[in-house]
Amino acid sequence: MHGVLCRAARLAKQTYTPSEPLRMGLTYIKLSVANPARPRRSARVKFLVDSGAHYSVVPAPVLRRLGIKPGKTKSFILADGTETRRSLGQALFRLNGEEGASPVIFGEEGDSVLLGSVSLEALGFMLDPLRRQLRPLPMVLASLKGKG
Numbered sequence: 192m193h194g195v196l197c198r199a200a201r202l203a204k205q206t207y208t209p210s211e212p213l214r215m216g217l218t219y220i221k222l223s224v225a226n227p228a229r230p231r232r233s234a235r236v237k238f239l240v241d242s243g244a245h246y247s248v249v250p251a252p253v254l255r256r257l258g259i260k261p262g263k264t265k266s267f268i269l270a271d272g273t274e275t276r277r278s279l280g281q282a283l284f285r286l287n288g289e290e291g292a293s294p295v296i297f298g299e300e301g302d303s304v305l306l307g308s309v310s311l312e313a314l315g316f317m318l319d320p321l322r323r324q325l326r327p328l329p330m331v332l333a334s335l336k337g338k339g
Contacts, residue, residue: 218323220306223285224249226257227292230283233257238306240325242318246279247310251297254280261297277302282310286325289314 218240225233234253261278268274282295284306291313298304311317316325 218318218325220286220325222306224253224257224295225283225285226259227281227283229258233283233285236304238304240311240318241303241305242308242311242320244305244307245309246294246296247282247284247307248277248296248298248302248305249282250302250304251278251299254282254295254297257282259295267296284310284314286314286316289316291315 219237220240221235221237223233224236225231234257236249236253238247259280259282261280264276264278266274266276277299278297279294280297281292283290283292291310293307293310293313295310296302311325312328315328315330317328318324319326
């Protein structure tokens, strides 16, 4: 495990200097959202992939049609620094034969429909921001057992 931590520390210190200007863009993807209690009932939703957002945001009417109920309300900080409150529930996300459950924010009018990092990781994907593509997330398992 020590070797894994040392390698991670070395990688964290590395910097990347692009040989060409970075292209900034938005990545959209359509995937299925379902109620984990009734997974056959689903809706196709177009998401903006936002690896900077922790939780996904789905319009509240879509979640309600699927029978997903809000479990609690949390405070969130918007990009402009203001604080707002939104309801949270649990949803099942499906993409290319993969599925994973994660928290979902009940989006209100004016909210962007976002696919956040927790949902991406639950699906086993990560965003490649340079290619604007989803890639398989390398699964790392650290063992606390010593060798021998």
